[in-house]
Amino acid sequence: MKTECPVCSAEIELAKDSVQGELIECPDCGTELEVISVTPPAVKEAPQEEEDWGE
């Protein structure tokens, strides 16, 4: 159940009970990812929330 983060290439281990559409977080770069397929495992970058980060 391993795949790769599309942003930083970290190995992503999907949980056994993962379902399509679930949102997970990359442990390395923190990007929110959407599970687009369970078999075979695949994720894509989830839409980002509005930016709330300043100087």
Add this chain to the structure above:
Amino acid sequence: MKVSVSIVGASGYTGGELLRLLLFHPNVELKQVTSESYTGKFVHKIHPNLRKSSILKFVSAAELEPCDLLFLCLPHNSSQNKIDDYKKLAPKIIDLSADFRLKDSTEYEKWYGHKHARPDLLNEFIYGIPELHREEMKTANYISSAGCNATASILGLYPLYKNGMVELDRTVIEVKVGSSEGGNKVNEGSHHPERSGVVRSYQPTQHRHTAEMLQEMSFGKKMQIHFSATAIDMVRGLLATCHVFLKEDLQEKEIWKIYREAYGNEPFIRIVKESDGIYRYPEPKLLSGTNYCDIGFKKDEFSNRLVVMSAIDNLMKGAAGQALQAFNIMHGFDEKTGLEFPGLHPI
């Protein structure tokens, strides 16, 4: 197994930091700590954080007894003039000054403006960044701990230079540093009302630590590093912002791979690059008192410029912490011994 250790120059900032670490190291018997200005005084008179942690008093360097290892925390140009005396006292030495960092005495003279007193010994010292020289440290008797600005800059850029990823003459590094980097000797510029709140362009060009960066990252090739240091209103901490130009148009995930490969197993290096949250890139204040070097990067989408950010506590990973890490490696102890403090949040 306990190693008997003494610190020469323990009333300064790096000496005091080392004292703090060694007092709680399970494999160290801290024997003597020297200070010429404070001979006979309790160490907590100068380092008040050590109240109730030690009843050691400073002694004069003239009273030093033999021990297993000496840490030298002296001002520049001191240890090279007395190195034979120190060698007689201890079979192993870790020098935290700049005296034995450079291998080439001509380079030393160029950057330090005077002849080295003992050029014959320069090659006896291993340059003290464990991430670069761990294997040599395992059997070393003499280690020269690296400069703080050099440590942050080298750790940030080393994987890129080692892998030949960047242009060799366009690296620009700007380091923001806290006031403790200047040591504990006062001057007019360090007077609180003058120093507080400053953004002082301290050394825009020709900083001595550039020599260390060139030595460790050129891999026999001709290269240039353009380095500037700015003193800001922190006490501890250092952030190096390094601008390099990639030879190829790499994607960020390929750069991730380079850093993971270089540092994936390093106990004190963390890649800090997150797409959300408050602390997305390395932040020196979170590293106060820790031995971590946090490294992040961002590629300019409109060019091949890569900005690498690297943060450390200048007194820890930039001085005493990495010296202790080297000590652990020399003696076969777990590298993290005495260096487990994870830092504070909030701070």
